[in-house]
Amino acid sequence: xxxxxxxxxxxxxEIGAIVTEPGNAAQYKTGDWRSQRTTYDFAKCxxxxxxxxxxxxxxxxxxxxxxxxxxxxxxxxxGICARECPTRVITMVEEKE
Amino acid sequence: MAxxxxxxxxxxxxxxxxxxxxxxxxxxxxTPQTHIVEHLAELVADGELDAAYIPVESEHSAMxxxxxxxxxxxxxxxxTAGQGLELMHEVLYVxxxxxxxxxxxxxxxxxxxPLSVWGDHSDVMAVRDTGWIQIFTENGQEVVDNVxxxxxxxxxxxxxxxxxxxxxxxxxSHVIEPIVFPEQSAVDKFLPYNRYPLALxxxxxxxxxxxxxxxxxxxAKWAQEVNxxxxxxxxxxxxxxxxxxxxxxxxxxxxxKTEDAEVLLLTMGSFSETAMTVIDKLRGQGRQVGLVRFRxxxxxxxxxxxxxxxxxxxxxxxxxxxxxGGPGGPVCSEVRSALxxxxxxxxxxxxxxxLGGRDITPAGFEAIINKGIEISQKxxxxxxxIFGVRD
Numbered sequence: 001x002x003x004x005x006x007x008x009x010x011x012x013x014e015i016g017a018i019v020t021e022p023g024n025a026a027q028y029k030t031g032d033w034r035s036q037r038t039t040y041d042f043a044k045c046x047x048x049x050x051x052x053x054x055x056x057x058x059x060x061x062x063x064x065x066x067x068x069x070x071x072x073x074x075x076x077x078x079g080i081c082a083r084e085c086p087t088r089v090i091t092m093v094e095e096k097e
Numbered sequence: 098m099a100x101x102x103x104x105x106x107x108x109x110x111x112x113x114x115x116x117x118x119x120x121x122x123x124x125x126x127x128t129p130q131t132h133i134v135e136h137l138a139e140l141v142a143d144g145e146l147d148a149a150y151i152p153v154e155s156e157h158s159a160m161x162x163x164x165x166x167x168x169x170x171x172x173x174x175x176x177t178a179g180q181g182l183e184l185m186h187e188v189l190y191v192x193x194x195x196x197x198x199x200x201x202x203x204x205x206x207x208x209x210x211p212l213s214v215w216g217d218h219s220d221v222m223a224v225r226d227t228g229w230i231q232i233f234t235e236n237g238q239e240v241v242d243n244v245x246x247x248x249x250x251x252x253x254x255x256x257x258x259x260x261x262x263x264x265x266x267x268x269x270s271h272v273i274e275p276i277v278f279p280e281q282s283a284v285d286k287f288l289p290y291n292r293y294p295l296a297l298x299x300x301x302x303x304x305x306x307x308x309x310x311x312x313x314x315x316x317a318k319w320a321q322e323v324n325x326x327x328x329x330x331x332x333x334x335x336x337x338x339x340x341x342x343x344x345x346x347x348x349x350x351x352x353x354k355t356e357d358a359e360v361l362l363l364t365m366g367s368f369s370e371t372a373m374t375v376i377d378k379l380r381g382q383g384r385q386v387g388l389v390r391f392r393x394x395x396x397x398x399x400x401x402x403x404x405x406x407x408x409x410x411x412x413x414x415x416x417x418x419x420x421x422g423g424p425g426g427p428v429c430s431e432v433r434s435a436l437x438x439x440x441x442x443x444x445x446x447x448x449x450x451x452l453g454g455r456d457i458t459p460a461g462f463e464a465i466i467n468k469g470i471e472i473s474q475k476x477x478x479x480x481x482x483i484f485g486v487r488d
Contacts (some may be wrong), residue, residue, distance in 0.1 A: 005310075005312045010320040012316075013313075013316060013317060013320050015257055015295065016197070016305065017194075017309060017317040018295050018303050018304065019303060019304035019307050020303050022302045022303075
């Protein structure tokens with residue numbers, strides 16, 4: 001997308017507001033829906049990847065040190081990763097931003 | 098050469114859709130539209146029309162199947178009436194908002210309850226804001242002609258919108274009329290196949306009817322509105338070219354004996370032909386009366402309408418639908434709105450008549466005109482007059 005959604009005028013839209021660029025939903029920020037965010041105590045992490053498997057948003061990736069971490073651009077703060085984590089690495093805290 | 102045949106109007110519509118080479122018909126039968134899709138089913142079953150006929154379980158599904166078909170780039174037709182049109186309601190918005198070039202004939206019918214299969218314009222008026230182009234017809238020839246025009250308008254790259262062609266249930270759908278059918282070659286020439294530019298295809302994936310948060314929804318709706326208004330130019334061009342090719346002419350607002358008319362009657366649909374006989378009779382008595390009709394209902398032809406009525410003193414609008422608890426007839430409500438800001442305008446009198454298939458006879462139209470003139474001069478306590486209801 002050349003322009004962000006906030007810059008598009010009605011003239012810029014395709015007929016019927018059809019989306020012609022496949023996969024551009026990746027540009028849609030869902031992180032601001034969040035009311036809670038993840039915090040991590042990586043000392044307890046066994047790198048089992050269960051949080052990545054269970055994340056319904058598919059936003060959990062390995063960081064440089066090999067630990068699994070949610071991408072805050074997409075994370076909706078559902079807390080499923082925290083609930084599934086077998087070693088209690090993840091704690092959900094109130095989103096204050 | 099074009100041939101003239103006597104045929105039931107519903108069957109003639111099926112023949113017109115065949116001549117228009119529709120690829121897909123998805124429909125559910127409902128009175129008084131049934132004969133249209135019944136005949137199309139026969140044509141497909143007999144191999145006379147090379148199309149996919151999709152029998153569905155409801156009108157909601159019929160319109161949904163039409164969406165998919167048009168989105169894939171197929172020339173798509175359906176027909177419905179009354180309750181069926183209402184059951185389609187939410188999908189009608191999707192068709193116009195996704196800018197899909199469908200054509201649908203609507204055999205206008207009253208709405209339940211009490212159950213009525215007979216004609217009036219309650220079904221049309223309930224879908225007037227769905228974003229479809231809407232054309233009214235008065236006889237079988239006009240429906241057939243406008244099926245061809247509707248496909249061409251819908252598929253025009255500048256338009257790409259669905260089109261409803263309205264005909265009165267029973268009063269028009271079930272009568273046998275002489276109809277001139279053009280040659281296949283003439284239809285093909287007038288109606289070349291105009292492929293939908295963003296048709297679904299695995300090589301070029303698109304998302305239709307996608308998600309629009311508040312940051313983009315108003316832009317999408319305004320683009321749709323600008324497009325529907327601009328479609329009028331193509332509609333008028335299409336009728337002009339149809340007239341040149343076939344010798345039958347159509348305009349957005351049709352006028353009959355309106356020159357020097359002090360009193361104008363406004364009607365829509367097949368009852369207009371009855372009204373014409375009354376105008377003839379009154380003109381014969383030296384009375385300055387005329388008739389105007391909306392051929393094009395959406396987009397609303399503001400300029401043409403204002404021009405057609407500006408010199409009259411009285412405009413009597415006959416609605417065949419009731420806006421419950423509102424200003425009376427929906428057509429009259431829009432007429433008043435269109436004229437409100439004009440410096441020179443006729444006094445507008447609103448009648449609601451002919452509900453649920455009740456005839457408006459020549460004597461009825463004459464009484465409406467006379468009562469309308471009286472109200473125009475003396476005023477009335479009522480927002481509108483209900484005509485012909487036993488008290």
